[in-house]
Amino acid sequence: MNSIILGCDYNPEQWTPDVWHEDVALMREAGVDLVAVNIFGWSSLEPADGRFSFDGLDEVIGLLHANGIKVNLGTGTSSPxxxxxxxxxxxxxxxxDGTTRFPGGRQAWCPSSPVFRDRAYELVRRVAERYGDHPALALWHVSNELGCHNALCYCETSAEAFRSWLRRRYGKIETLNEAWGTSFWSQRYGDWAEIQPPRATLSIRNPSQIVDFHRFSSDELLDHYRGEAAILRAHSSAPVTTNFMVTAHIRNLDYWSWAPEMDVIANDHxxxxxxxxxxxxxxxAADLTRGLAGGKPWILMEQSTGAVNWQPHNLAKAPGEMLRNTLTHVARGADSICFFQWRASAQGAEKFxxxxxxxAGTDTVAWREVLRLSRTLDAIGEVAGTTVDADVAVVFSWESWWSAEGEARPSQAVTYLDQVHAAHRALxxxxxxxxxVPPDADLSKYKLVVVPCLYMVGDVAAERITEYVAAGGHLLxxxxxxxxxxxxxxxxxGYPGAFRDVLGVRVxxxxxxxxxxxVTLSNGRAGxxxxxxxxxxxxxxxASYLDxxxxxxxxxxxxxxxxxxxWYLATALDDAGMREFMREVVPNQEVDPGGGEVEVVRRSGDGRSYLFVINHGVDAVEYAVTGHDLVTGEPVGPALCVEGGGVAVVRAEARA
Incomplete structure (x- = not known):
């Protein structure tokens, strides 16, 4: 694409055909380029066993195509x-706990169920055969938010699939016993049939078993994705993806293993x-999504214009907030910006x-904010295709997230993601x-690599991190x-086992x-x-502890x-302390003002350089740059002033 794409999720099955025509006209007014349909369409396409009806979807796709809008076509398999x-x-x-989860919500299916897969794959074949060469088709959307609710299933079908996965991983039951440490608490297995998923127990469960069950569960859903994707690719040349959930409250899928299977990376946030x-x-989350994309541009498949419906307090966004949120994603690598959803539902679980x-319709602040965003994305369209400049890396691992937060650990107050966020927030x-980046990434291009709370690390990754430092790198x-x-x-x-030598410490x-x-530190900070x-x-x-x-x-x-x-940091610093500590650690860094309220990010490529300045604060800030502000259309320099709550995207002529 030669521009930043504006898209949305559309559920026409919730509305009558007369509304479809009104919606598409308003989509054109809003500058919508891409529309996701058939995300939850199974019961509309197959209202009874073996009886298919595509008339409604035909009409919607045809209507979008006639109005120059591309389609992100869902397979419809997300909920049976x-x-x-x-x-x-x-x-x-x-x-x-052994209790069944029933229909009435969504994702009421076991990822290991062969019955579900057979029925889902048949629907995918029908959809792919019908629309695989449709001129409106831009992208295939497999299922939806795979594993959001059903990632971990403990039924007997899952139990047998888990045993098969373990056989492939370990080969011999003796190898599994050694890996899980089953000599503890008389857990040694003599046969694969004795192994169960880590269901609810009376005491603390085996932590190695739990981590392997997470690995298995992630792999099972990935295998389901592969099955759908293979059918789509057999009938179509359009790229295939699914929407990841790189966010603070979803942790069950190891997206490092999923990313190579995607034709393009997409995320919901x-x-x-x-x-x-x-x-x-x-x-x-945007930086992690870019990492999954290997530094290439990616799709923000879902975000909200305002409040969501699933948090304890669903806060509306202030004027300008949606634009700042969106440009933060763009600054950090998103070339397509999509929303859930187009028209607010009148019924159902997500009606609010x-x-x-x-x-309330178009005579609203929310609609005017959408039009403002659309104009802004059009104005900065030339940024598309460039990549983000970064010479610092933060190491992140889903396996460490699973294992560091086990049932029996030194402190329940220490959580993995909080420590990762603290390091990233300081930078x-x-x-x-x-x-x-993942623990086994090639680190050679980075001036600094930060490894926060990486509780679990394999030998290869540990050696790679150590070799990075030996070759001249800076590590925290x-x-x-x-x-x-x-x-x-x-x-x-002695701890920290994998990093004792490179850090020169023993705990x-x-x-x-x-x-x-x-506790008070000798440098005046607090731990x-x-x-x-x-x-x-x-x-x-x-620095040492004073008390x-x-x-x-x-x-x-x-x-x-x-x-x-x-460097080694053996305690948790508050935000101000962590930021000042990072100032010492980052080598030769030109530090920008803002303290987190102002984001300054560069994208570049093909001889072009773009500076994003996003001011989340209330006070104006200045940044030394000369060039052309794509948002206002005005030249800037030698200094750029961005008002509180404002944004700027400067095609830079001279680097500050």
Whole structure:
């Protein structure tokens, strides 16, 4: 595409045909380029077993095509129709406590069910045969938010599939016993048939079993995706994807393993007001999505114009907020911006979820904000195809997320994603743009690699990180990292096992703090959540604890290793302290003002460079740049002023 695409999710089955015509006319007024249809269309396309009807979808796709709007065509398999679960109740998912989850919501299906797959694949074949060469087709959309509700199923079908997955992974039952440490609590297995999913127990469950069940569950849904995608590719040359959920509250799928299967990466993201800083989390999610895309442009498949319907407090967006949110995604690599949904539903579970066209119609602030956004995306269209400039990386692992938050751990107050967010938020507050990468990534191009709370790390990844430092890289590792291998087996000899040598430290004991306890550091900062009985072997002590359980013990260290430098942070700093610490750690960094309220990101390519300045604060900011502001159409320089709540996208002629 040679522009930034504006798209939306449309559910015409909720409306009468006369409304379809009105909707498409308004879509043209709003500058909509791409429309996702048939996302939840199964019961409309197949209202009874084996009886198919495509007349309505034919008309909607034809209407969109006649108005120059491309189609993101769903396979319709995201939720089974009631007739299917009535005929085959065995496809329903089962929770860890052994109770069945029934229809009435969505995703009421077991990912391992062969019955569900057979029926879903038949629907996909019908859709692909009918629309595979339709001129309106731009993209295939497999299912919808796979695993949002049904990622972990504990039924007998899933149990047998889990055993098969374990046989393939381990080969011999003795190998599994060693990997899971089943000599503990008399759990040793003599036959594969004895193994169950980690259902609810009377005590703490085997942590290695739980991690493997997460791996299995992610793989099962990926296998389902592959099945649908193979059918689509057999009937069509259009690219195939599904919408990821890179967000703070969904953790069950390892998208590093999914990403290579996508023709283009797509993500759904909504501001989560249960978080302390939802806008900072948006930036992290966008950077992680770009990482999944290998640095290439990606699709924001869903976001909201205003409030959602599924949080305890569903906050509306202020004027200008949707534009700032959207340009944050664009700045961090999105070339297509889509919304759930086009027209706000009048009924159903999401009737109070915001939409491009609200219940109150077009004479609304919300509609005028949509038109403003559309004009802005058109104005900055030349940015499409460029990539994001970043020379700092943050390492992220879904496996570490699963394992670090096990049932028995040193502190329930320490959560993986909070520590990742804290590191990324500090860098963002300094104006440092980060790539988010997997533990085994090629790190050679980065000036700094940050490894926050990487509890689980395999030997290959640990060696790659160590070699990066030896070759001249700068590394920051934070506490509770390098503790276990991929089997969730503790690396003996002292923590942080995988990184002891490169960090030049050895920890003999964790000393977590209660959530309300603070300790004073010798550099004037305060630590929280965590301390540890740490000894330096080759590292220099940068700061020590002045009080708390371990006064005089190092809290921050710096080690020269090979041609590089490795820092270790053994406690949790508050936002201001973390940002100031990062200022010391980031090598040769030009720090931008804003403290997190102002985002400064660059995209470049083909000799072009674009500076995004997004001011989430109330005070005006200045940034030294000369060029042309695509948003206003005006020249700028030698300084750019962005008012509070404002945005600018500058085609830069001279780098600041």
């Amino acid at each position: 129709p009631p007739w299917l679960t009535t005929l085959h109740p065995e496809i329903l998912p089962v929770a860890a 909504y501001l989560d007001h249960r978080l302390g800083d939802p806008v900072a989390e948006l930036s992290f 979820h915001s939409a491009l066209l609200p219940h 963002r507050g300094l104006g440092v743009t980060c790539d988010v 590792v934070t506490f509770f990292s390098g503790i276990v291998d991929e089997r969730d087996r503790v690396r003996l000899g 003999e004991e964790f000393a977590p703090l209660k959530p309300d306890h603070r 929280a959540l965590w301390t540890e009985r740490l000894h330096t072997t080759s590292a220099a002590t940068i 708390g359980p371990l006064p005089g013990t190092p809290a921050i260290t710096r080690n020269e290793f090979g041609d590089g430098v490795a």
